[in-house]
Amino acid sequence: MTSGDYIYIWQAPEWPNWRYDLAALAGPLAEVSRAQGLLLGRLADVGMALRDQASLSALTEDVVKTCEIEGEQLNVESVRSSIARRLGVDIGALAPVDRHVEGVVEMVLDATANCNTPVSRERLFGWHAALFPTGYSGLTKIQVGGWRDDAAGPMQVVSGPVGRQRVHFEAPPVERIEAEMSRFLDWLNAESGEPPVIKAGLAHLWLVTLHPFDDGNGRIARAVGDLLLARADGSPQRFYSLSAQIQRERKAYYDILERTQKGTLDVTAWLAWFLDVLHRAVDQAQHTLDAVLAKARFWQRFAGTPMNARQVKLLNRLLDGFEGKLTTSKWATMAKCSPDTALRDISELLAHGALRKSSAGGRSTSYELNEPLVDD
Ligand SMILES: Nc1ncnc2c1ncn2[C@@H]1O[C@H](COP(=O)(O)OP(=O)(O)OP(=O)(O)O)[C@@H](O)[C@H]1O
Secondary structure, X not given: OOOOOOOOHHHXXXXXXXXXXXXXXXXXXXXXXXXXXXXXXXXXXXXXXXXXXXXXXXXXXXXXXXXXXXXXXXXXXXXXXXXXXXXXXXXXXXXXXXXXXXHHHHHHHHHHHOOOOOOOHHHHHHHHHHHOOOOEEXXXXXXXXXXXXXXXXXXXXXXXXXXXXXXEEEOOOHHHHHHHHHHHHHHHHOOOOOOHHHHHHHHHHHHHHHOOOXXXXXXXXXXXXXXXXXXXXXXXXXXXXXXXXXXXXXXHHHHHHHHHHOOOOEOHHXXXXXXXXXXXXXXXXXXXXXXHHHHHHHHHHOOOOOOOHHHHHHHHHHHOOOOOOEOHHHHHHHHOOOHHHHHHHHHHHHHHOOEEEOXXXXXXXXXXXXXXXXXX
């Protein structure tokens, strides 16, 4: 125990008077804003249609990855379609959406598109209800659209098999939640004086520490983080995904969170980690933008080549980063056609130079995009 007379940070007498060493964070803060500047500068040059596509990619990643942290696999096409429909971005054919996907998309888009609208408890309850449209989390009925009630005992974050569980964190008792959340929301909505990205880091930590809901606390805290980052950028349009980066670095995230929640009110180390992960999220967005530009260039190259709907669809899947080997039989499954038709589709694309045989070995022939080797 680093903190003396208490175990968890919310038990500290000075809670929630956060402290941090701004001088120590000045370097990372400057680096994040430099990376953001580079990204936005590049985006300024690409035109509105590609900017919309880049934002669609970032938001799709955000929604898919924030749910992966929870261990849920959302259908990427369904998420992309749901977001495209709401943003009015043209992506050709729209995939059917499922109710669950719609809920998460609704929350993330509300958080970012309406980033300047104050966050009230009712708004958070709306997000929570959107995340749990059936009122159940798995097989357990939960309090939806309201704070947790601790009916089954104190709210704990645990891991490990039943009987040998390890408690990582225990949240404040339910009696404190209403007052604690009021104080948190007052701070969130006020001009509180911190640099905006520091505020995003504090808000995330503060909310997951209060853990006010039965479930969905991580996803809602990440959405509040997205909202503050959108405010910080002065733009509701998102081009990078902090949630996706946190998912990539999940182990480190849990570690630093646990240490911080058992530490003192000096949260400089947490904020330094948060700024670093944000920096890496912005860097990652450069790759997303590369992919969007590569896709645009690809279609420019083949603008005059006749293709059927299956070919366009499957090429787009490849351009969006299809993982795995594309064989004739996989093509047939994905395009819902016969193997003969798949082979004919593929042969045509080989002849046009849009596809090439994959050089990676394997028992059956697979195909990949025939992209130019040199990237300008
Ligand atoms: N070892 C840990 N120590 C401290 N906090 C943790 C730890 N593991 C998880 N947490 C926090 O608890 C959150 C999970 O809470 P909850 O299950 O209510 O949210 P969720 O949105 O359903 O889940 P997830 O964040 O996994 O998607 C995590 O996002 C993290 O913020």
